[in-house]
Amino acid sequence: MKRIFFLISAFSSLALAACPITLVVKNIKNYNHDEVYVVINGEKKKISKQGTVDFAEVSDGLVKVSVLYQNKSVYNDTIHINCQAHQKYEIEISNANRIDEVYIRGKKKLEKLKETPLSVKIVDMQAVKSQANNIGEILNMATGVKLRTEGGVGSAFQVNLGGLQGKAVRIFRDGVPIEFYGHSFNPNVLSPNMLDRVDVYKGVMPISLASDALGGGINFISKPIQKDNLEISNEIASFSTYKSHLNAVFIGKKDSLFYIGTQASYVFSKNNYKILGEVIDTETANLKKVEAKRFHDDTEASYMEVYTGVRNKSWANDFRVGLIYSHFYKEIQNDLEMRKPYGEAFAKENNVTGYLQYKKMFFDSRLKVDLMTAFARYNNSFVDISRRRYNWLGEYTFSNENSVGEINKGNDLKMNYNMFHTRLNAAFRINNNHSLEFGNMYFYQRRKGSDPYGAVNVYGDDVLKTPAVYNKNIAALGLVSHWLDRKVETVLGVKNYFFSSKGYTTDKYNFAWDSDRSKNASGYMAGISYKPKNFILKLSYEKAVRLPDETEIFGDGILIKENLDLEPEKSDNVNVVLDYTSSNYKLNTSLNLFYRNVKNTIFMIPDNPYGRYQNYYDNRILGLEYEINYQPIKNLQTGFNFTYQDIRLKNLSGSEKIWEDARQPNIPYLFGNHYLRVNFSDILKMKDKVELYYNINYVHRFLLYPVPKNLEPGLFSKATIASSDLLIPNDGRLGMVDVGVGITYFLADPKLAINFSINNLTNERLYDNYNAQKPTRSYHLKLTYTIF
Template sequence: MRGFIHVLFLFIYLFSANLSAQNKVTLSGEVKDQEGIPLSSVTVALENTTVGTYTNDRGYYSLTVTPGRHTVIVTSLGYNTIKTQIDLRKSKTVDFTMEENSVTLNSVEVYGKSKTQKIKESAFSVNALDIKPQINSLKNLNEIVNRTTGIKIREEGGVGSDFDLSINGLSGNSVRYFIDGMPLDTKGSGVSLANLPVNIIDRVEIYKGVVPASLGSDALGGAINIITSQEKKNYLDASYGIGSFHTHRADLNAQFVEPKTGLIIKPTVGVNYSKNDYKMKGVEVWDEDSRKYIEVNRKRFHDDYFSLLGQLEAGFVDKAWADAFFVSGSYSKIDKEIQTGSIQTKVIGNAERHSDAWNVSARYQKRFEKINTSASFSHTWDASLTVDTAYRIYDWNGDFTPSSRNELNGRGRSMRHYNRPMTIFRGGVDYAINRHHSVSLNYLLNRTGNKRRDDVDETFEPTNDVLTKHILGLTYNQSFFDGRWESTVFIKDYINATSIEQNDLAWITGSEDAKGHSSNSYWGGGLGLRYTFWDALAGKVSYEHSVRLPLSRELLGNGTTIYPNLALHPESSDNINLGLFGNWYPAYGHSFYYEVNGFLRFVDDYIQATVSEKEGMMQYENIPAVHVKGIEGEMRYNWKNSFQIMVNCSYNEARDQKKYKTDGKPSATYNNRVPNRPWVYSNADVSYTFHNLAQKEDNLRIGYSWQWIHWFYLSWEAYGALESKSRIPTQNVSNLNVTYSWMKRRYNVSLECSNLFDATVYDNYKLQKPGRAFFAKFRLFIN
């Protein structure tokens, strides 16, 4: 079956290569303001057509059009519209200079497509989220990502808790995270979507199943690439929020451009704090009067969380020697009290984890006519300390009884240090053969150390393990018929090298068999095709044979709640996506967007987290084979940028394909759904924005969001009697938010109520999440 799929996709792609292009010319150039500063996100379009584009971060635009006389319209909010006729008999370069206009237009008709829309309409299955319009009301990035088609985030608690993100049924570490193309881990292992400052983000790209070779990723289920703002202008963006459960959040993002030298300086600071003292409903405690366990409601008492991320970046753009060159330094700090293990009945009252990470990095980009080069380097000093020295057993009353074992894993006292230095190098070369064909070569080096020691446990032997990955990618792209046909094919080489010293807990970790040096190479590749019949109907298909190498967290544990498993094998998968999408404009001011996607995932050596209820510890293990299939859909409606509706629904089935156990006996879990994974869920967002309500250029936005999740089993459905099976119940969660902006959005106030009806909400491993919560945020933006 898989061999037939490989041949079929290759035949389709080779057939596309024989298509010929129509006769077209190119209109390109730069758009700047009166001071000569390039303007990004400016609409450049042909009047009375759907042909248009947006300028990039350097003010550059390019349109492929039919020869003839055209009326070009250049628009941007805050600037006078430019409208001019151009006679295009051959490719031409035309630059535009825009004048500022203090008068805001009542309505702006957009001819071109935004960056996020163009990314969504590429050959791959990808979601693109425009973050800027939602920054005022966002507490963290998890909120908007969790409402995206095919995406499910399951958190283990409140602010700062660990979370599991799934894309089309594949989750956890099968998904890779990037920031501007570099692994997000470079900022520190404690930095995630939940605590990254939202003010710095322009958009988020979510790749499903098939990941471009340009990211240099060994992702299996998909990848998330966070794109930060790259505008060349002075601004100050500061916000402060306060909420329930003693929650505070402050973000600062600024940019200063020195006019003489063009030096750009970008300081960024993000701070999060919460006591997470929300109420746990229906937990068991011992009652002395009745001499039995009873269910009560109790507040969490040992779950304080603090995070800090500070960064300073400096560099230049649009120089003769570089299109962009920046160096940066950052520091992140996480202090976290641990309230529970991997199960809710294991209460922890003293154990803590602290982490610090320093990072230095540099990035460079330069275009030489048809060749575009880029290189990035990063080194991170990442250190964590887990303190577990109390011999106590706690309950939800906050009381404890003395014990002869520690809290986390039932062994001796420990103060375990993990130093995980990470070195990343990423390089790429893109070559445009002509306007229809291009090739690119990309390389990623990732070297991660794992140096361990303990200040208290004298029996612990310090070790220094090293994981090194080399990922090479070669891509060939085609574009025909004025961009209506787009195709790409790529190959990847994954090289994994390990050096393992540790040998403790060999009966659990498999360390005896894994010690020493090893190196292995794996091949992968794929393709993507997209054809646009007309605006209302387009189709795409993509395929990848992907390989995912185990992460240090999976292979080496986390020093607290996860055991190492040094016998883990890489995952591999054949991923297929098939989709339809389109835009419909029935009348002025009304727009519809829809998409429907089907997908198949054939995974071998699937890495799955298992939980020991006795110890409350986790460990990752390989499942021989898992098949995932599913379908998802989304519809969006927009009326004059005032009334917006979004509805999506996702269905996926991940089933175990292991027929026989290692002893040759039939496996009871064969064809069972993989446990602890939601398989049907839906989201809806409705919002209305009142413009010019109390004064000119103010906005009042009222929004409501709803999420529904079908119940799912916590463990394998084949185990235990039906009436005693543990399952996570069906959940309905409603959220309400109001945002008011005035003075050209300089001042912004947002109020939000999450879990409006105070539903009891469970998530990853049936750990309770917060009930009803309120949050207020003030944001100041000076441009």
Template sequence: MKFSFCLFLLLASWFVGLEAAAQHNFILSGKITARDGSAMPQVTVSVKGTTLGTYSDADGKYSLRLKSGTYTLSLSFLGYETLEKTIVLNQNMTRDFVMKESSVSLDGVNVYGKSRSQKIREGAFSVNALDVKPIVNSLNNLTTLVDHSAGVKIRQEGGVGSDYDLSINGMSGNSVRYFIDGVPLDIKGSGVSLSNLPVNIIDRVEIYKGVVPASLGTDALGGAINIITRQEQKNYLDVSYSVGSFHTHKADLNAQFVEKRTGLIVHPTVGISYSLNDYMMKGVEVWDEDSRKYVPSDRRRFHDGYFSVLTQLEAGFRNKSWADAFFVSASYSKVDKKLQTGSVQSKVYGMAERQSDAWNVSARYQKDHFLLDRLRFNALFSHTWDYSITVDTAYRKYDWNGNYIESSRNEITGRGRSIRHYNRPLTVVRGNLDYAFSASHSINLNYMLNRTGNNRYDELDTDFEAANDVLCKHIVGLAYHQSLWDGRMENSFFVKNYVNHLNIRQTDLYWQTGSDEVKGSSTKSYPGYGAGLRYNFFQPLAVKASFEHSVRLPLARELLGNGTTVYANVALKPEKSDNVNLGLFGTWHPAGAHTLSYELNGFLRFVDDYIQATVSEKEGMMQYENVPAVNIKGMEGEVRYDFDGRLQLSANVSYQDARDQRKLKDDGKPSATYMNRVPNRPWLFSSSGASYTFHDVFLHNSRLRIGMDYQWVHWYFLTWEAYGARESKAKIPTQHICDADITYSWHNGRYNVSVECTNFLDKLAYDNYKLQKPGRAFMAKFRLFIE
């Protein structure tokens, strides 16, 4: 009934929009470029003598709805000459413009433009938009930036390259989906993540909370992270090298070459990360011969080496008559990871390791005015050969001294010797159609196919049963967008359909994995729907609200395990949730070059069949299971201050209260965990940051930036608070982490050097499943950028 009602609202709004669109006369549109042909985003396009205007998008394109008449357009952008053109509009018109760089420096003039990130934050959905460019010189991985965002918490299981858990508004793990330019990040390989993706290819990061636009074509329940890469059409070379504590090295290369005659663009990318992760573990239990008992002591990690490489070569064209963008690419990623512990640090490994390799080929196509005048078409095809192997052949039991005793079982699962292979080929097909009835009304249709195979076998374990499982999902989304009253109000309505096809062949460990219950082929579909709106009263005050009934289909890691520390659970059910967001935000320019912005959000999540990871401390193994019902409520707030682009201050705080709603157990008896807070989840945390930039220090056209960040996390229980005595329960203690960095750039940003110190107070820091993170660490980075 809800689905039908939402569909009725969408169609009704569509027809209202069509009628409204018919009342508007003509569309003026076009593209704005620099003299070298590169697209210019964020250019202000205003109609002189009126309050009408817009901004060019990421591709330099603009669109205005105007009645017939004669108008003078004014185009302005900081650092470029203001361009004025008079046009006579009596039909739909396409008009392109070329901006010229200004040779005059204007002092004492404050220009308040809106970046692409700010415009995204001011949309109808609850979203954080983080600019990477201003801090790319000091940033070593994306996890640091994302972890300091309001409502987001990243918990790593160790040092460089370790697995991590990311939560958004209380929903975490696989409830959050990752994209790169709107395409699932998985296409780069299962070993590629926020932690090893080269940062110098990235323009910004969009973090959607709870309600995810239908255009992303995903089944995310808790939110989505969309990484937007740089799209300049110019020649450049961007290389960086970092070296740091615990034998850590990182090198990135990002370049682009444009052949002038044909317009062919060649874009190579390389990212390499390496670390021994031999940091000190504080207070771990080791055997003391003198006292004949286990005593707490400090020991270095000795089997936690990590190496990853990501290479990609992309070639194609932009701004051709037959395509606005057409690119083909090939990429290869490799990750080698030695395993130091299980899911708890009391389980110590000394020889087990995991390796993965992934090859990908893909093609993407984009065209405006595709078949119809105002129809935009995007398409992508991608196939990834993703292969991993877990080696667990040592019959040994290690301790934190690095010593071992001979055993009759392997290290990870406590069974026989194992060399386990997983082939998980991934095919992704995406098609997106966007039709603009006018500058204020548009409709979007999106389709996404995601098919994952799971061909597994073991070289040594004769008891292991080979299988070839299939997970396939089809997601269709239809969305209608409105922009009313010169953009003061924005509405978005959408419906989705999630089709999940499973073909489970595995039967081993059925008492653990539930494979006897669901073996064979099955197909089910689930509806979803939602809406978002934003109204701007005036610049310092706007409101937004959004709602989504969402479905999240389990991933391969949850259903089929990871081949090392995670058991399969093929009987997992999809999560379903009603997500509600309500927020206030605004930007205020009190005087001169001062800018103050704020955002306050409240949210509710009503989740059925919540997927929760449980850990067996005895085995050191983990498995995902359904919790029948969980309610999450919370609030978050953020304040940002900027003075003249020199001083930046920010602070945010997040409260997320997730409670178990299961009153009765399967046997009809009362559940002890009813209304307990969900364990192993931070529920109160905050972060703050400050930076100041000095200009022309030592050298002309140089910058010196000094920054510091602070994070605080309230303590929380590792397991359900109803189990065991409160005073002896395992808990993750309160965290206090301080980081600092200093960056010096000269020759107009061509040469850049930065030094970063993380956890400079050397506080004991636990994180995911009470696994220790590194103490004080240093990182130095050199970056060369040549245009």
């Protein structure tokens, strides 16, 4: 049994040599050593009076280490075992006897991933799980990441990464496209309590994800199953916002092969913050600015996942099945640029997903196989049949008895989606220095619906009743190698991309006919990292391909028309990374330079009164990211980062030639963050802790629409007459500053965290995607209770 358990804990390492080690547990003078135990790979041993413990056989690579005192965990982290270098390792326990105050003298958690040739940023969600921020707000503090929103809680979002955004950046949860989890599982809704960490890949994507991301991707990583856990959090906030989250997993006895768990969340918000809107002045008949509350922007999101599985069986290291239910309700308040308010339109989504995951090690652990399969059923509706028209004061100004629909020509849309996804990963260790990796992802979607106000075919039938089918398959094969006593790591890979679509297409007169097509493409990647003492140097390149997705091809059945002739986007992606970490781990600084050469950019083109995606232009992107994090003393951490990205339109023709070499509109090109965290222990009673923090997010002004290069304002110069009205913000500010502050009190017994925070402390007017106004100052109170 111990042997099987050992293999599972070592599955993430490709170099599986083993050796004896001695672990030195420091700072145990305040503990009775007879009650201190160390657990590695399921093997539990008591420490000596000197604080040492020996293990006969530990795998080379990352291993989890736990320290128990009086059967309570006082240390839980990961260390890197290098059998060729040394066999003695040190860890240190804090005097406060709290897990989050423990640090390790050696390689920290997930250092292995950071040292790969890929440009990756790891965001620890457990470190901030007690804060009243959603995942999107936390990601916004990460270097080079900008999560764009169109309003408050539950609003649509896009991720900007390496100068590219929207569908060029793919989002996953444990390697599965996030679409399978429903709109209730998105970073603009979820609390960090739901995740262990987030891996942000900038440029080259790992073979295991088998992705068609053009500019990188984000992988949400769920909490590992290690022990019984029951955690509940509740939050109340401004704008009638309420959030509740539950995490539970039950294993029972330490040698139990069976586990069961659940995750659930409920989020509601009226999003009734104040904005500046335009209404007609009854005296002059001109438009005037008024401050008004959003009045039709309710969001309700429910998510529940139940899973069960077995581990350490002869036929599987881990076998899991799960079922997910998701419900999402969203009122539609305004158009994209907040020029037109709506008062009755809304959308609903119900989603059921079932999944199965199988993991197994073969051939004395030389072959690792990971298979994930999911099926989802979506039932969506969009209702816009009101005859009333509203202004920003919530008043309906007139009723049009001859026309339904506030947004367009009316919709009473019902759409059903069947989706299937399967992902196969395999890693084969050729020897201690070379491994083959294979990844394959297949995606299928079938869509069928109805809308009495929608488009019709030549026979007068509703075109949504014609099934629209989309298939996608991506296969990736790579070789990972280590050289020069593992100081150098290289990766080489190739990818094949395929998609097919079958549905209908329409003309500008709303008539439709059947159409289908398929397309193949290929790409490749290479990367190298070099790890001299305290430094990591990386260089990576990828010939990336992004296939047009189902919405771009078939539209959304509402305002976006279909285009079955779209070509894949392609890009040459280069990243150069220099990272330095001091020997005592108190200082870390990193510089990332990137280049993107994008062809066949897919862009939404107005086709009045609708929009249609087309291959429109090319992009050239140059950028840099820099960050520094410093911990001068044990209870204080600070740091800042900034990102600059120069995104230019290329190869335009005809009347658009005037925009040649202009900045890409609606994407921030200069932004950054600064944070400070201070914590104090034993405030009111022993083992309690208080943390004070603030975050500052800055976004430099950017263009809403393109401006010829010779007319665009300088980085810090005053805007010209030609460009001032096209800037975000357009009120004379150089940029926007969002300040958040908070305090968290951690009680040791009961294990309760109480957080109070204020977002947008200065109540500044903040604008985002297409000039959407973000929430004003808000107050948040969150309680996180860990029962066991």
